[in-house]
Amino acid sequence: MVATYETKTDYKVIGNSPIRHDALDKVTGRAIYGGDVKVPGLIWGDVIRSPHAHARIKSIDTSAAEAIEGVFAVLTHDDFPQADDKTIETGEGTVNLRRGQSNVMADKKVHYKGHVVAAVAAVDRNTAQIAAQAIKVEYEILPAISDVDAAMADGAEVILEGLVGDHLGEKVENTNVARVFRHEFGNVEDAFANSDLVIERTVTMSMIHQGYIEPHNATAIWAQDDNLTVWSSTQGSFGVRSQVAGLLHHPESKVKVNYVEIGGGFGGKTVVYLAPIAALLSRKSGGRPVKLVMDRSSVFEATGPAPGGKIRMKIGVNKDGKIQAADTDLMLEAGGFPGSAVGAAAICVFACYNLPVSRITGYDVLVNKPKSAAYRAPGSPQASFAIETVIDEICDELGFDKIQFRLDNAAHEGTRRGDGVQFIRVGLEECLVAAKESDHWNSPLGDAPAGKARGRGIASAYWMNGGGKSTCDLMLQDDGTVMLNEGSADIGGTRTSIAMQAAEVLGIPVEDFHPSIPDTDSIGFTGVTGGSRTTYTTGLAAYNAAHKLVVELKSRLADLWETSADKIDFNEGTFTANGDSIGIQELAGKLGPTGGPATSTSSVNLAEAGNAYGVHICDLEVDLATGKTDVIRYTAVQDVGKAVHPQYAEGQIQGGVVQGLGWALNEEYFITDEGAMANRSFLDYRMPTSLDMPMIDTIMVEVPNPLHPYGVRGIGEVPICPPLSAATQAVKEAVGKPFYSLPVKPGRILEALNGD
Amino acid sequence: MHPFAYVAPSTVAEAVAELSKHGDRARPLAGGTDLLVKARANVWELDAVVDIKNIPELMTLTINGSGLSIGAGVPCYQVYDNSEIAAQYPGIVDGASIIGGIQIQSRAGLGGNLCNAAPSGDGIPSLIALSAVAKIASVNGTREVAIENFCTGPSRTVLKAGELLVSIEVPKPAANSGAAYTRFIPRNEMDIAVAGVGVFVQLDASGKNFESARIALASVGPTLILASAAGDSLAGKPVNDETIAAASALARDAATPITDMRGTIEQRKQLVEVLTGRMINKAVERARG
Numbered sequence A: 001m002v003a004t005y006e007t008k009t010d011y012k013v014i015g016n017s018p019i020r021h022d023a024l025d026k027v028t029g030r031a032i033y034g035g036d037v038k039v040p041g042l043i044w045g046d047v048i049r050s051p052h053a054h055a056r057i058k059s060i061d062t063s064a065a066e067a068i069e070g071v072f073a074v075l076t077h078d079d080f081p082q083a084d085d086k087t088i089e090t091g092e093g094t095v096n097l098r099r100g101q102s103n104v105m106a107d108k109k110v111h112y113k114g115h116v117v118a119a120v121a122a123v124d125r126n127t128a129q130i131a132a133q134a135i136k137v138e139y140e141i142l143p144a145i146s147d148v149d150a151a152m153a154d155g156a157e158v159i160l161e162g163l164v165g166d167h168l169g170e171k172v173e174n175t176n177v178a179r180v181f182r183h184e185f186g187n188v189e190d191a192f193a194n195s196d197l198v199i200e201r202t203v204t205m206s207m208i209h210q211g212y213i214e215p216h217n218a219t220a221i222w223a224q225d226d227n228l229t230v231w232s233s234t235q236g237s238f239g240v241r242s243q244v245a246g247l248l249h250h251p252e253s254k255v256k257v258n259y260v261e262i263g264g265g266f267g268g269k270t271v272v273y274l275a276p277i278a279a280l281l282s283r284k285s286g287g288r289p290v291k292l293v294m295d296r297s298s299v300f301e302a303t304g305p306a307p308g309g310k311i312r313m314k315i316g317v318n319k320d321g322k323i324q325a326a327d328t329d330l331m332l333e334a335g336g337f338p339g340s341a342v343g344a345a346a347i348c349v350f351a352c353y354n355l356p357v358s359r360i361t362g363y364d365v366l367v368n369k370p371k372s373a374a375y376r377a378p379g380s381p382q383a384s385f386a387i388e389t390v391i392d393e394i395c396d397e398l399g400f401d402k403i404q405f406r407l408d409n410a411a412h413e414g415t416r417r418g419d420g421v422q423f424i425r426v427g428l429e430e431c432l433v434a435a436k437e438s439d440h441w442n443s444p445l446g447d448a449p450a451g452k453a454r455g456r457g458i459a460s461a462y463w464m465n466g467g468g469k470s471t472c473d474l475m476l477q478d479d480g481t482v483m484l485n486e487g488s489a490d491i492g493g494t495r496t497s498i499a500m501q502a503a504e505v506l507g508i509p510v511e512d513f514h515p516s517i518p519d520t521d522s523i524g525f526t527g528v529t530g531g532s533r534t535t536y537t538t539g540l541a542a543y544n545a546a547h548k549l550v551v552e553l554k555s556r557l558a559d560l561w562e563t564s565a566d567k568i569d570f571n572e573g574t575f576t577a578n579g580d581s582i583g584i585q586e587l588a589g590k591l592g593p594t595g596g597p598a599t600s601t602s603s604v605n606l607a608e609a610g611n612a613y614g615v616h617i618c619d620l621e622v623d624l625a626t627g628k629t630d631v632i633r634y635t636a637v638q639d640v641g642k643a644v645h646p647q648y649a650e651g652q653i654q655g656g657v658v659q660g661l662g663w664a665l666n667e668e669y670f671i672t673d674e675g676a677m678a679n680r681s682f683l684d685y686r687m688p689t690s691l692d693m694p695m696i697d698t699i700m701v702e703v704p705n706p707l708h709p710y711g712v713r714g715i716g717e718v719p720i721c722p723p724l725s726a727a728t729q730a731v732k733e734a735v736g737k738p739f740y741s742l743p744v745k746p747g748r749i750l751e752a753l754n755g756d
Numbered sequence B: 001m002h003p004f005a006y007v008a009p010s011t012v013a014e015a016v017a018e019l020s021k022h023g024d025r026a027r028p029l030a031g032g033t034d035l036l037v038k039a040r041a042n043v044w045e046l047d048a049v050v051d052i053k054n055i056p057e058l059m060t061l062t063i064n065g066s067g068l069s070i071g072a073g074v075p076c077y078q079v080y081d082n083s084e085i086a087a088q089y090p091g092i093v094d095g096a097s098i099i100g101g102i103q104i105q106s107r108a109g110l111g112g113n114l115c116n117a118a119p120s121g122d123g124i125p126s127l128i129a130l131s132a133v134a135k136i137a138s139v140n141g142t143r144e145v146a147i148e149n150f151c152t153g154p155s156r157t158v159l160k161a162g163e164l165l166v167s168i169e170v171p172k173p174a175a176n177s178g179a180a181y182t183r184f185i186p187r188n189e190m191d192i193a194v195a196g197v198g199v200f201v202q203l204d205a206s207g208k209n210f211e212s213a214r215i216a217l218a219s220v221g222p223t224l225i226l227a228s229a230a231g232d233s234l235a236g237k238p239v240n241d242e243t244i245a246a247a248s249a250l251a252r253d254a255a256t257p258i259t260d261m262r263g264t265i266e267q268r269k270q271l272v273e274v275l276t277g278r279m280i281n282k283a284v285e286r287a288r289g
């Protein structure tokens, strides 16, 4: 059942931007991150990684490493217990435990450069590194497959031995395509035949990385009683717990994951890499605590990036401006093991448009690159780039206004999404109208300086947002303050945005809350901070817990006031009955005789979430002699449902835009002929710096989500999607040439300019 | 990382003695912004690292009637913060102020940039254009090498095991001269040059004609390139679009780039031509004051 709410409008706490509870700890460097963890007797682990993108392991000789003084343990895949052949949720994706184990440490074959082959634990970090390098691995090198075309070619080397692909229900062996699936409504061929204009394009994009500052790390203690304690930088402690337990075939109740602050994840810290290795090294080292920290090149080479790939997009439209049909093939790189974001890409690809006829075919394709992982709206940026590229050409070709055309075809309440789901109340039309009325859209582009040209692009995109499981506990203290425990890793200030929702219910200032994120033994199950689910889902748990606390307090007060609980009213922090009244914080000190401390807890599991839409406008300048691009003005319009904490909401939108612009203009995995990533450092992996970005203006539209009492929708992911096309179309307008491959880097622009 | 001894001598004599003890298993440490990165990446196995920052001679900037002397360990910020250098050697400042960001510039210097011998070294083209000379010491005495001959390949220099760069000597620029350096990077900071061009021009008293010019290129060959034909083509010619375009085309011809993750051959050649034109114009502007 789906609960819907009449949305509140008179807020006391929601809609303000209080200082986050963890601000001082973070700006003073006091906050504890995974890399800061120190425990008595700590030793260090290190790994040896494959220098080849694709190879069979012929032999591993660990004897030289074992002989080094100070080495406690050496680990290969043979040390892993047999994992169940089953698939579990990671939060923003799934992992098959057998394959997950092979990803953590290679078994017989290496599937990408940087794939871990063996590990050591030693007395200090340098000894561990020297010992790891002393492990001798013999390989039989196989051809490296670096893109979807090579992977799908006839006779291509098979990457994952034993893989049986599911191709539209048919079982296929000897393939690199793990899955082909389709969502189809009506007959696209007939609809194209009846369209006035049909445009078909194929776009490609490179694999790219989240680029979080903090590298992956893990510390583990495998105690003599088999209780395992883990610290690891993650978007969700429970995700680490379930993956470590599953991969090591260990009971969940014997795995405790301690919360540490996270230095960025963006989806990439939903998968475990080092924690199972640290755990097994600790067990082999007699229970000594073992710590591992990745270096940057390993983060690039071996931890989940966003898939690159190829998308074919065909759209038919009539002269009256109505889309007749759309058909797409989405081919995304899963990396070395199955499981790209192509499923989500299929959900998102047509979600901005109300299409009478559509067909979506998705391909999950293995290549010899790191196993892809979630990255901010996984799959949607690629999908948005493909459809918005073609929509822009349709508008150019038939002379449609680019916002009016989108309004005429916009998805709204009742529209059937490409995968069949019908929309509840959504805010795309409101975003388009806000874009149309924005100062940016109504301001001229301005003249470019000599030798430069300017262009403006616009694009829209969608993300469905997530729900799932969350828990929140409240403990009212005698002095009227509140301890709040919740299970969501704090990313972007979620401690505060969750506490604000309880504060709104209880009428207690949010500054009087102390929100904490306990270890997995001390709070109910909570999914990862990902899928734009946290403020919505854990926030709803906080809201429910607060209401339960009010119920509890009414029954306590009924004792004190010698009345019945249902006679007591509660409004904005004050209880009243029969002319008596007391504030909630004052009541807190009087609870002793009524049964002691008042606490409440709420766990939720939300099947659905509010949908998110964004419409972005990008002005950009191109140096016609060098191909260099500079974004000169940017406006992001987004339906945020309700901005619980407007500053954080704006920060999420701006951060997403910056990452999307990096994806559009410069970021890429530059792969050598041998299948290696050439640019595996921040110097050469060209993420935008602060000097590359103008101020990102935001326009937050609030169309309340009917599934949340305050109308909250997820906001964190959709803003990364529209920049890919908005920036690309701006370059197209500036230089008069279309671009079908990302990134639209200076070299590509020069090539296009020289093409005449 | 291979364990190494850290030594911090206070004289050149001690430093070269220490270096010669270890042959090619010891290296001088200036700012360390290249050395530490390479040591951690196991590019070398070193037994000793010889810190030069306690040697006063190597940490000194001198500017006088005969020119500028830059101690091998002087960090970039001291170079670009010096108003006399900024006035007389703007081409050097152009390079020194774009190496990395502020943190890097607070440690890294032109000496390290030169000895690291990256084809993309942003500090080097202006030194070549300005006809600077490297002063080198060893247990056998000292010698001097023109900067354009100093780097011999990627990470390779004329320095032999046991030799130490003491300083970079830049002659005083002639009257009516100017210099400029720029690089192309896709971002606005923190990037390695896709192509870089440093130009020195000397004009006649009228400011309307070139007397001489030197043009040096970065990131478009296995080492820095002195594009002699391009520079020489300007000598005695009037300052106009035509002569500048002709020199730029010659600079393009002098470039021998490869295609890699930072750019393609065609793109780099085009960039050299474009940047050469831009830098000649800028150097002329500076020469005219």
Ligand SMILES: Cc1cc2nc3c(=O)[nH]c(=O)nc-3n(C[C@H](O)[C@H](O)[C@H](O)COP(=O)(O)OP(=O)(O)OC[C@H]3O[C@@H](n4cnc5c(N)ncnc54)[C@H](O)[C@@H]3O)c2cc1C
Pocket: A683, B027, B028, B029, B030, B031, B032, B033, B034, B035, B036, B037, B052, B072, B073, B098, B099, B100, B101, B104, B107, B108, B109, B110, B111, B112, B113, B114, B115, B116, B120, B121, B122, B123, B159, B163, B164, B165, B166, B190, B191, B192
């Ligand atoms: C984040 C980052 C950004 C960077 N950006 C740029 C950039 O934009 N442009 C650029 O050109 N470079 C860049 N670099 C590279 C580096 O900072 C420069 O090359 C810098 O000038 C090196 O100077 P250093 O004093 O740190 O040299 P060090 O690292 O101390 O030394 C470099 C090399 O020279 C040798 N050496 C040092 N002193 C002497 C001496 N007196 N005699 C003989 N040999 C010596 C060392 O042994 C070593 O091999 C960057 C580096 C980093 C880490």
